[in-house]
Amino acid sequence: MASIASIGIAILLFSLYSLCEGAQQNNDSRHIRLGSSLSPETHPSSWPSASGQFEFGFYQQGSGFAVGIWLVGVDQNTTVWTANRDDPPLLPSQNNTVKLQLATDGKLVLSSDQGHKKVVIASATNGSVSSASMLDSGNFVLYDETYKVIWESFNHPTDTILGNQTLPAGGQLVSSLSDADRSTGHFHLNMQPDGNLVLYPANSENSPVDAYYASGTNGLLNLHLYLDSTDGSLALINTNSSEVYRVISSGNDDLANNTVYRATVGINGVLRAYSHQMDPKTGKLQAPVIMWYQPNNPCDVKGVCGLNSYCTLNDDQPDCLCLPGSDYADLNRRTMGCLRNNPEPACVAGGKENTTFYDILTMENLVLVDPPDFEARMTMEECKSSCLEDCNCGAALFEQTNCMKQKPPLRYVRRDMQKSNTAFFKVSKLRRSPESKNNGTETKEPFPTNPTTGVIVQILVLTLGLILYSCVSLAISGFYIFKIRILRYKRLTEINGNLGLADEELTMRVFSYNELKRATNGFKQELGKGSFGAVYKGALNRGKKLIAVKRLEKLVEEGEREFRAEMQAIGRTHHKNLVRLLGYSAEDSKRLLVYEYMSNGSLADLLFKAELHPAWDERVRIAVDVARGLLYLHQECKSPIIHCDIKPQNILMDDFWNAKIADFGLAKLLMPDQTRTFTGIRGTRGYLAPEWQKNTPISVKADIYSFGIVLLELVCCRRNLDISVRAEEIVLSTWVYKCFVSKELHKLIVGGEEVNKKSLENMVKVGLWCIQDEPVLRPSMKSVVLMLQGITDISIPPCPTTASM
Ligand SMILES: *[C@@H]1O[C@H](CO)[C@@H](O)[C@H](O)[C@H]1NC(C)=O
Ligand SMILES: *[C@@H]1O[C@H](CO)[C@@H](O)[C@H](O)[C@H]1NC(C)=O
Ligand SMILES: *[C@@H]1O[C@H](CO)[C@@H](O)[C@H](O)[C@H]1NC(C)=O
Ligand SMILES: *[C@@H]1O[C@H](CO)[C@@H](O)[C@H](O)[C@H]1NC(C)=O
Numbered sequence: 068m069a070s071i072a073s074i075g076i077a078i079l080l081f082s083l084y085s086l087c088e089g090a091q092q093n094n095d096s097r098h099i100r101l102g103s104s105l106s107p108e109t110h111p112s113s114w115p116s117a118s119g120q121f122e123f124g125f126y127q128q129g130s131g132f133a134v135g136i137w138l139v140g141v142d143q144n145t146t147v148w149t150a151n152r153d154d155p156p157l158l159p160s161q162n163n164t165v166k167l168q169l170a171t172d173g174k175l176v177l178s179s180d181q182g183h184k185k186v187v188i189a190s191a192t193n194g195s196v197s198s199a200s201m202l203d204s205g206n207f208v209l210y211d212e213t214y215k216v217i218w219e220s221f222n223h224p225t226d227t228i229l230g231n232q233t234l235p236a237g238g239q240l241v242s243s244l245s246d247a248d249r250s251t252g253h254f255h256l257n258m259q260p261d262g263n264l265v266l267y268p269a270n271s272e273n274s275p276v277d278a279y280y281a282s283g284t285n286g287l288l289n290l291h292l293y294l295d296s297t298d299g300s301l302a303l304i305n306t307n308s309s310e311v312y313r314v315i316s317s318g319n320d321d322l323a324n325n326t327v328y329r330a331t332v333g334i335n336g337v338l339r340a341y342s343h344q345m346d347p348k349t350g351k352l353q354a355p356v357i358m359w360y361q362p363n364n365p366c367d368v369k370g371v372c373g374l375n376s377y378c379t380l381n382d383d384q385p386d387c388l389c390l391p392g393s394d395y396a397d398l399n400r401r402t403m404g405c406l407r408n409n410p411e412p413a414c415v416a417g418g419k420e421n422t423t424f425y426d427i428l429t430m431e432n433l434v435l436v437d438p439p440d441f442e443a444r445m446t447m448e449e450c451k452s453s454c455l456e457d458c459n460c461g462a463a464l465f466e467q468t469n470c471m472k473q474k475p476p477l478r479y480v481r482r483d484m485q486k487s488n489t490a491f492f493k494v495s496k497l498r499r500s501p502e503s504k505n506n507g508t509e510t511k512e513p514f515p516t517n518p519t520t521g522v523i524v525q526i527l528v529l530t531l532g533l534i535l536y537s538c539v540s541l542a543i544s545g546f547y548i549f550k551i552r553i554l555r556y557k558r559l560t561e562i563n564g565n566l567g568l569a570d571e572e573l574t575m576r577v578f579s580y581n582e583l584k585r586a587t588n589g590f591k592q593e594l595g596k597g598s599f600g601a602v603y604k605g606a607l608n609r610g611k612k613l614i615a616v617k618r619l620e621k622l623v624e625e626g627e628r629e630f631r632a633e634m635q636a637i638g639r640t641h642h643k644n645l646v647r648l649l650g651y652s653a654e655d656s657k658r659l660l661v662y663e664y665m666s667n668g669s670l671a672d673l674l675f676k677a678e679l680h681p682a683w684d685e686r687v688r689i690a691v692d693v694a695r696g697l698l699y700l701h702q703e704c705k706s707p708i709i710h711c712d713i714k715p716q717n718i719l720m721d722d723f724w725n726a727k728i729a730d731f732g733l734a735k736l737l738m739p740d741q742t743r744t745f746t747g748i749r750g751t752r753g754y755l756a757p758e759w760q761k762n763t764p765i766s767v768k769a770d771i772y773s774f775g776i777v778l779l780e781l782v783c784c785r786r787n788l789d790i791s792v793r794a795e796e797i798v799l800s801t802w803v804y805k806c807f808v809s810k811e812l813h814k815l816i817v818g819g820e821e822v823n824k825k826s827l828e829n830m831v832k833v834g835l836w837c838i839q840d841e842p843v844l845r846p847s848m849k850s851v852v853l854m855l856q857g858i859t860d861i862s863i864p865p866c867p868t869t870a871s872m
């Protein structure tokens with residue numbers, strides 16, 4: 068559950084109001100006058116916002132067109148709103164007669180068929196429209212003659228909420244059907260009038276058992292959902308008191324105004340926030356980066372798999388497999404669920420099953436979310452036979468000493484390897500169609516061995532009789548018992564129609580050793596050797612997803628349980644400036660960590676090896692990236708993590724040249740108790756804070772020191788220790804301080820690069836503050852970030868070492 072931080076700030080409320088007011092004052096040349104029109108095949112087909120980042124108009128959907136708003140990206144546009152989303156796409160006409168017009172009667176009307184067919188896209192119920200505008204916030208608005216907003220797309224959201232957009236109580240976002248078809252999909256995010264923000268599968272009863280994410284803010288009234296446009300975090304704002312509750316923090320304190328944030332309920336039901344950063348050179352938005360998502364495990368999304376099937380992760384992707392005793396309803400659409408292949412329970416007197424017809428199959432590590440129909444304490448054997456004999460039992464889950472029986476059909480089932488329990492499934496010995504046999508489940512062949520033909524005939528005759536009997540009796544008396552479930556079954560089958568599962572999703576996964584051996588081709592390609600062991604390149608998903616596998620060596624002897632707990636803790640850290648841990652393997656003494664693959668190498672390569680150093684602005688950006696990652700580790704994640712080994716080799720660059728910190732959280736594996744005074748020195752020479760040698764406790768300030776050294780290396784594009792230069796320049800920190808005191812900072816920049824003087828001075832000052840011998844003098848990571856961004860002033864740093872230089 069998201070922790071709720073209440074920060075009463077009037078600024079945010081102000082921003083809500085100024086959104087409306089800003090629109091009123093907006094009276095620029097971008098105003099769309101009455102009579103203006105768009106057409107999908109001729110120019111213009113859209114109206115852009117002033118910034119060019121958003122456009123309103125016709126976009127391609129399938130072989131036709133739809134009307135909506137999209138974000139213009141460098142190589143891909145992202146649709147954020149669709150008008151009349153459930154209408155079929157407009158087909159291209161021979162005579163170009165499809166036209167969208169801001170008609171003189173003040174309605175935005177889509178006409179096709181040479182004007183015979185008209186659809187209203189937007190019209191104000193109150194007041195008359197006199198112009199329209201596509202605003203830079205992504206809001207398309209209609210104005211009356213006094214420039215008052217009388218209609219806005221922000222009030223009719225589809226699956227996306229943008230930065231600065233609010234969703235009032237009672238509002239909802241509904242996912243799209245698929246990436247290609249943006250009509251109403253299967254999941255929705257509700258801003259409930261009771262104050263709770265909840266994700267549900269569509270067509271469920273919206274009861275707590277259907278919910279798969281909730282903010283837990285029920286009881287707080289007058290709440291509106293709000294996506295903070297300054298940092299992309301999801302917040303609830305009390306419109307009456309202006310109190311703000313941050314329900315999902317982005318861990319990002321990017322205060323720049325060149326990023327567009329959005330949160331979208333994905334086709335698989337996961338709510339994700341993305342940042343689209345503007346490329347300062349082209350002014351275009353780059354490919355989106357995922358900032359946060361809920362729920363963390365895509366299999367936690369209820370209804371992602373249909374009835375009688377369970378969700379399991381396959382290479383990070385959710386996959387739906389049939390539970391024992393059932394077969395896919397439609398082999399090509401596995402999310403549709405499965406049909407039980409045994410006859411309805413054929414009961415003898417007293418609700419007892421004739422056990423001759425049934426077998427019990429077992430499966431482990433299942434999570435059944437629905438409350439059981441029957442629960443009692445018993446032994447595992449008793450539980451098994453209890454379900455076998457009970458007509459109403461389709462499956463029983465045995466956990467410790469509890470037996471929980473459930474009627475079929477089962478829904479919301481998922482597999483969780485952390486869960487130790489046993490599930491029993493009652494399956495028919497008969498009617499198992501071999502052609503639809505599902506080989507995805509790990510079940511044993513349920514057939515009894517070679518029954519004689521005579522017995523089969525006998526059983527068949529009897530079964531048919533029993534089926535007939537039970538049909539009749541069901542129809543007469545017991546129908547109502549199943550009615551609810553059958554209805555529910557139908558609904559869930561319907562909603563799970565063509566749910567694609569191709570969406571990329573990353574969650575922590577436990578791998579087997581052999582799986583990773585295969586993925587790395589037998590640990591063939593070594594990427595490098597770190598302080599914890601070698602790193603190998605590998606690929607998952609049939610080569611589609613590159614990974615880096617780290618083989619841990621020299622660990623403190625540690626139990627499997629502690630290791631897993633540690634991995635889970637690291638897996639919970641999500642920040643765009645930290646290398647993602649995708650999973651791990653812990654078999655016997657072999658410990659392997661699986662990370663996302665970072666295609667552009669390390670900062671060390673970039674600074675010390677590359678022919679061309681990154682430009683100054685790039686280096687400043689990298690410094691801020693690293694500082695943000697470190698800030699998250701120190702102050703923003705659940706339990707603070709001291710990295711202990713910050714150096715350019717541990718800072719990696721992703722596809723988009725974002726800097727990400729690697730190897731965090733591992734120091735703890737070597738030194739289980741971080742607060743204890745270490746005896747052995749960890750980390751790397753040259754980056755070690757002086758307290759490592761002094762036998763004083765290590766705190767986050769040790770990382771600040773290492774960061775300071777990295778900062779100076781970034782400034783000067785050289786190593787901290789370099790013996791190829793003049794004697795006075797060998798130790799970088801000494802040399803930098805000397806230049807700082809003598810106001811000759813330009814000497815630090817090699818190759819005559821043009822560097823902003825103020826920016827250079829700031830970087831150097833921050834670096835010198837960070838490398839103070841005295842830990843208390845070093846700033847916190849939060850101040851470092853603020854100083855680097857130029858938000859706070861930086862005082863003159865004293866000489867870093869107390870010893871004379
Ligand atoms: C908006 O522009 C129109 C025409 O350009 C002008 O007549 C009107 O006064 C302007 N309104 C505001 C509020 O500036
Ligand atoms: C994105 O939108 C722009 C502006 O409407 C358009 O020119 C471009 O073709 C679109 N790109 C894609 C990939 O659809
Ligand atoms: C296209 O225009 C021509 C002549 O204006 C007309 O005869 C024909 O029916 C139109 N076709 C369609 C599909 O509207
Ligand atoms: C229409 O606008 C007027 C004046 O702005 C307001 O008093 C009235 O309540 C509005 N009616 C509706 C239905 O919104």
Ligand SMILES: *[C@@H]1O[C@H](CO)[C@@H](O)[C@H](O)[C@H]1NC(C)=O
Nearest residue numbers: 082085086203204230231296
């Ligand atoms: C959100 O609103 C604030 C305050 O009105 C404004 O400064 C900011 O530019 C807006 N952001 C976007 C993305 O529109």
Ligand SMILES: *[C@@H]1O[C@H](CO)[C@@H](O)[C@H](O)[C@H]1NC(C)=O
Nearest residue numbers: 288289290305306307308309
């Ligand atoms: C808003 O707060 C005021 C007092 O602060 C209170 O009188 C009013 O009833 C509140 N409105 C709602 C809708 O709760």
Ligand SMILES: *[C@@H]1O[C@H](CO)[C@@H](O)[C@H](O)[C@H]1NC(C)=O
Nearest residue numbers: 118322323324325326345347
């Ligand atoms: C923010 O936007 C304003 C104008 O829209 C621009 O002048 C300023 O440089 C931007 N700030 C940053 C940090 O991008």
Ligand SMILES: *[C@@H]1O[C@H](CO)[C@@H](O)[C@H](O)[C@H]1NC(C)=O
Nearest residue numbers: 415420421422423525526529
């Ligand atoms: C169960 O079915 C078998 C096979 O037909 C039959 O022999 C047996 O009597 C039945 N048992 C009960 C309790 O009805």
Ligand SMILES: *[C@@H]1O[C@H](CO)[C@@H](O)[C@H](O)[C@H]1NC(C)=O
Nearest residue numbers: 386388503504505506507508
């Ligand atoms: C199912 O079995 C067939 C043939 O034995 C095999 O080709 C296929 O890969 C299997 N499918 C799965 C999901 O294991």
